[in-house]
Each structure stands twice: as structure tokens, then as C-alpha cells.
Amino acid sequence: MERRRFLRSMTTGGIAAFTLGSASLVNEGDTVTILHTNDTHSHIDPFPTNHSKYPGQGGAARRKQLIDLIREQSKDVLLLDAGDIFQGTPYFNVHGGELEFKLMSEMGYDAATMGNHDFDAGIDGFDRMLSHANFPFLSANYDFSNTKLNGKTKPYKIFKKGKIKIGVFGIGVELAGLVSPELFKETQYLDPITNAQKIASELKHDHKCNLVVCLSHLGYKSKLNDMCDLVLAKETSHIDLIIGGHTHTFLKQAEMHQNKEGKAVLINQVGWAGLILGRIDFHFDKKGNSDLWTSNVLNTNYSIG
Amino acid sequence: MKSVWFITVFFIIAGCSHSVYKEYRSENVSIDSTYESSELEGLIAPYRNEVDVQMNEIIGVCDSTLVNYAPESPLGNFAVDVIFEKGMTMSPPGFNEMRQTNTIALLNFGGLRAPLNKGNISIGNVFELMPFDNTISIVRIDAQGVTDLIEYLYTMNGQPISNAKLNLTSENKKMMIGNVPVESNRTGIYVITSNYLASGGDKMNFLRDADQKWDSGILMRDVFIEHIKNKGTVSNNGIDGRLIILK
Numbered sequence: 001m002e003r004r005r006f007l008r009s010m011t012t013g014g015i016a017a018f019t020l021g022s023a024s025l026v027n028e029g030d031t032v033t034i035l036h037t038n039d040t041h042s043h044i045d046p047f048p049t050n051h052s053k054y055p056g057q058g059g060a061a062r063r064k065q066l067i068d069l070i071r072e073q074s075k076d077v078l079l080l081d082a083g084d085i086f087q088g089t090p091y092f093n094v095h096g097g098e099l100e101f102k103l104m105s106e107m108g109y110d111a112a113t114m115g116n117h118d119f120d121a122g123i124d125g126f127d128r129m130l131s132h133a134n135f136p137f138l139s140a141n142y143d144f145s146n147t148k149l150n151g152k153t154k155p156y157k158i159f160k161k162g163k164i165k166i167g168v169f170g171i172g173v174e175l176a177g178l179v180s181p182e183l184f185k186e187t188q189y190l191d192p193i194t195n196a197q198k199i200a201s202e203l204k205h206d207h208k209c210n211l212v213v214c215l216s217h218l219g220y221k222s223k224l225n226d227m228c229d230l231v232l233a234k235e236t237s238h239i240d241l242i243i244g245g246h247t248h249t250f251l252k253q254a255e256m257h258q259n260k261e262g263k264a265v266l267i268n269q270v271g272w273a274g275l276i277l278g279r280i281d282f283h284f285d286k287k288g289n290s291d292l293w294t295s296n297v298l299n300t301n302y303s304i305g
Numbered sequence: 306m307k308s309v310w311f312i313t314v315f316f317i318i319a320g321c322s323h324s325v326y327k328e329y330r331s332e333n334v335s336i337d338s339t340y341e342s343s344e345l346e347g348l349i350a351p352y353r354n355e356v357d358v359q360m361n362e363i364i365g366v367c368d369s370t371l372v373n374y375a376p377e378s379p380l381g382n383f384a385v386d387v388i389f390e391k392g393m394t395m396s397p398p399g400f401n402e403m404r405q406t407n408t409i410a411l412l413n414f415g416g417l418r419a420p421l422n423k424g425n426i427s428i429g430n431v432f433e434l435m436p437f438d439n440t441i442s443i444v445r446i447d448a449q450g451v452t453d454l455i456e457y458l459y460t461m462n463g464q465p466i467s468n469a470k471l472n473l474t475s476e477n478k479k480m481m482i483g484n485v486p487v488e489s490n491r492t493g494i495y496v497i498t499s500n501y502l503a504s505g506g507d508k509m510n511f512l513r514d515a516d517q518k519w520d521s522g523i524l525m526r527d528v529f530i531e532h533i534k535n536k537g538t539v540s541n542n543g544i545d546g547r548l549i550i551l552k
Contacts (some may be wrong), residue, residue, distance in 0.1 A: 062342060064342065065380050282328075
């Protein structure tokens with residue numbers, strides 16, 4: 001009870017700090033800025049100005065401009081994508097994804113994972129485009145051993161930003177039923193939970209990552225009891241952030257959920273078509289030796305937007 | 306419009322050997338004309354020009370404008386017949402017994418977004434007709450599914466259908482598949498359709514709830530393009546009375 005009262009008062013203090021502005025908080029330690037997209041679906045140009053839903057929105061050149069502005073302010077930035085880069089405009093039909101990869105390379109993407117539509121030109125079509133991407137594709141639950149992509153993706157990559165180590169890995173959606181077998185060929189889909197858990201534990205414990213990020217193309221929520229980010233969050237541990245895709249879900253902000261151990265795991269997803277850039281700044285305590293508190297104290301108080 | 310949330314996460318001391326984030330700030334930023342830039346134009350322009358050239362590529366001619374309406378229309382018939390023809394060339398695993406007498410194609414009027422106008426047909430025109438990246442799916446529905454399908458067509462006042470002939474009144478609902486009464490297929494029929502409808506789009510629950518489904522991964526748009534390229538001319542064959550609904 002004593003501790004709970006203490007935390008409640010801390011929470012109140014936190015809201016006060018918020019009202020005072022962010023500058024004082026940032027100075028406490030290191031900050032890593034995670035920028036992310038998902039399901040950009042070959043949307044290179046902004047939507048036409050007469051578009052019924054997104055008039056004049058989006059656009060790759062503007063995305064780069066926004067990213068560059070953020071990079072001017074924050075030195076430790078990671079730029080990530082959660083898949084379905086391909087398919088959706090004639091740019092893909094005509095150029096096979098070449099421009100999508102070139103633009104992402106220009107923007108300085110650090111890593112991406114593969115969505116189901118990234119198989120739309122087949123394993124071979126994806127493979128042909130790989131030389132245009134200067135960033136790695138991460139997948140921890142597709143086994144490409146018997147395909148042309150063998151050895152061309154990695155389960156995870158570790159980035160060092162200042163003093164902070166960030167482990168990023170990728171999780172893909174089950175392809176059978178979603179993608180024609182002649183396109184994904186002998187790609188083996190492996191269980192997302194088991195593989196995510198294995199990699200996340202490895203990143204946190206063996207590699208001592210301060211932050212573990214999962215690029216997921218499972219979808220935010222799915223019908224019935226299918227696999228999705230909500231399930232992934234609940235049934236694993238050691239993941240700090242799930243950057244989602246596939247369901248084109250527009251989340252207002254990153255959501256906090258509880259993982260298998262009752263600790264915090266964030267989920268964010270930014271719709272589709274490059275309409276929105278997700279941004280999450282993580283502030284690290286200078287002294288370290290911290291762990292997150294995810295009791296009901298946090299859950300009832302964190303949402304102050 | 307730009308909203309900022311600030312979330313502070315508190316921590317307790319635990320014997321962890323490395324630093325964990327203490328707090329975070331989450332902000333999903335809309336990309337709009339605020340961030341206008343011409344920096345990437347030099348990279349994009351040649352690709353855009355090539356797209357424009359290819360979208361303007363003429364792949365055939367339409368001899369008379371095909372429009373779309375319920376219950377049966379020239380555009381609906383054209384589209385669904387092309388999809389039926391393509392679907393019959395596919396061989397989904399486990400669907401070996403697909404025949405002319407037990408297989409139909411079914412689309413939705415809502416999925417055909419523009420008429421095919423008289424004159425030259427460009428690839429861009431086919432994108433206007435079929436902007437969605439829908440793929441051809443094949444669904445096996447059981448006898449109950451067939452009953453539900455017929456009821457659905459009656460209630461919804463029809464949808465584009467191929468290799469079937471229906472005469473539906475409130476008392477009497479008859480359906481033939483390839484000139485055979487549908488009742489002769491006691492265990493059910495195959496429906497060639499779009500992945501959208503196979504998953505229950507347009508309230509086609511009889512497709513959504515089916516046990517056996519297969520998706521080709523082949524875009525319907527690509528099938529239309531292939532068909533028009535091969536034929537050269539799209540003729541307006543009008544309607545043929547395949548779907549008569551009397552309410």
C-alpha cells in the first residue's frame with residue numbers, strides 16, 4: 001500500500017512535468033526517436049486533391065522532408081517500416097517496386113519487414129528489387145532456406161544510438177490463404193509467438209538491448225482467435241514496442257498493453273499509404289538500472305491526452 | 306490538427322543490468338502540404354513519366370459503352386464472364402472436380418467502379434474499372450450455401466453472375482448451372498469470385514462461412530487486361546436474361 005501511494009503521487013508529478021513542457025525531461029538522459037511507417041503500398045505521390053477520403057494527403061517527398069526536419073532536431077533516430085511497401089498504385093505494376101525501395105533508401109530507412117503484398121511479384125520479383133534497398137529486411141518467422149531469398153534477410157539487427165542499444169526484429173503474417181503459393185514458393189511460415197519470444201529474449205538478455213522493437217505485419221486485431229499484435233503483445237515478454245501493419249489501422253498514438261509478465265508493451269500503427277509518420281521518443285534514465293512499472297497505477301493514469 | 310500526447314512511465318528499481326526507457330512520447334504526424342518538398346522530384350519524375358506512358362497504353366477497343374446496373378448489365382456480364390473463364394483454367398489443390406455443371410462465377414456491382422467507354426481502352430481505363438487489388442478466389446459452398454446464395458441474389462436484386470441462369474420470384478426460385486438444375490449438385494457448388502467477396506464482402510456470408518476456400522493471388526485487373534489484349538475488341542453483348550428477378 002505504501003508503494004502504491006508513492007506511485008500515485010509520482011504519477012501526479014508526471015502530469016505536472018508534462019504541463020511544464022518536455023525540455024527538462026529530455027535532458028535527463030539519452031533519447032532515441034523511432035520513426036515508422038507501414039503499408040505504404042506504392043503511394044509515391046500525394047492523393048489527388050479531389051480524393052474523397054485523403055485529398056492531397058501523403059506523398060513520399062513530403063515524408064522525406066518531415067523525416068529530415070526531425071533528424072535536424074534529434075540526433076538518435078531510427079526509421080523503420082512494417083511491410084507492404086509494394087502494391088497499390090501503378091508505380092508498382094510498372095516498375096515492380098524499384099522506386100519504392102530507392103525512395104526509402106534516400107529517406108534513410110534503417111530496416112523493414114516484409115508484408116504479404118511484398119510477395120505480390122513473387123519471391124523472384126522481390127529478390128530482383130533488393131539491390132535498390134540499402135537497408136535490411138528483417139524476418140524472424142519466415143524460413144526462406146529453400147528460396148532465392150535464402151541468406152538475404154536477417155531475423156534481427158541491433159542498432160547503437162548513443163549509449164542506447166536497440167534490437168529490431170521482424171514478424172510476418174501467415175501467407176497461406178493470403179498469398180498465392182506460386183508467389184511465396186517454399187517460404188515456411190513459423191510460429192510468430194515462439195519466434196518473437198526467442199529473439200526478444202536473446203536481444204534483451206544476451207545482447208543487452210535497452211529497447212526491443214518488433215516490426216510486425218500480423219495486423220492489429222484479427223477476427224476470431226487468429227494471430228495479431230494484441231495477441232503477440234499479450235503472449236510474449238521483452239518486447240518494448242510493436243510497430244504494426246497489415247490491418248491499415250490508424251492509431252491516434254502508441255497504445256500501452258501488458259505483456260506475459262505484466263510489463264508494458266507499446267503497439268503503434270499508422271494507417272497506410274504513407275499518410276502518417278509514426279513517432280515515438282524514448283527517454284532513458286541516465287543512471288540505468290530501471291524497470292518499468294506496469295501495475296494498475298500506470299494503466300489507469302497513463303492516458304492523459 | 307496536430308495532437309501531441311505525453312505519457313510518462315514510472316519505474317521501480319529492479320536488479321537489471323541495463324537501462325530501460327523511463328518515459329516516452331508518442332505522436333503520429335500527418336504528412337501533408339506542410340512538408341512540401343521538391344527534393345526527390347528528380348528521382349521520381351522519370352518513373353512517373355513511364356507510369357503515365359504505360360497507363361496510356363492502348364490495349365484494345367470497346368465497340369459500344371458497357372455500363373453497370375442491377376440485376377443484370379452488359380458491364381457486369383462482361384466482367385464476370387471473363388473471371389469465370391479464367392477461374393476455370395485454375396486448378397486449386399483439392400478442387401479437382403470443378404466442372405461446367407457445378408461452377409459459377411459471382412462478383413459485385415460495387416466492385417466495378419467505372420464503365421468501359423466506347424473507343425480505345427487504355428490500361429488506365431482498366432485501373433478505373435478495377436482500382437482494387439482484388440484477386441480471384443474460389444470457394445466451395447454446400448447445399449445450404451447454395452440456398453443462401455439464391456436468397457441473397459433475390460434480396461439484393463442481383464449481382465454479376467456467370468455460367469448460371471436464375472429465375473427468382475417470391476414463390477419460386479430456380480437456378481441452373483451450365484444448363485443443369487442446381488439441385489443435381491447435392492453436395493454443393495464452386496464459386497469463382499474475388500478475395501473480397503470470399504471473405505464476406507457485400508454481406509456474402511455464404512462465401513465467408515464456407516469451409517473450403519482458395520485464393521489464386523492473381524489480380525482481377527490483370528485478368529481483364531490480359532483478356533482485352535488477347536481479344537483486341539470488347540463487344541457490348543447486352544444482357545441475356547441470365548438473372549430474372551420478379552418481386
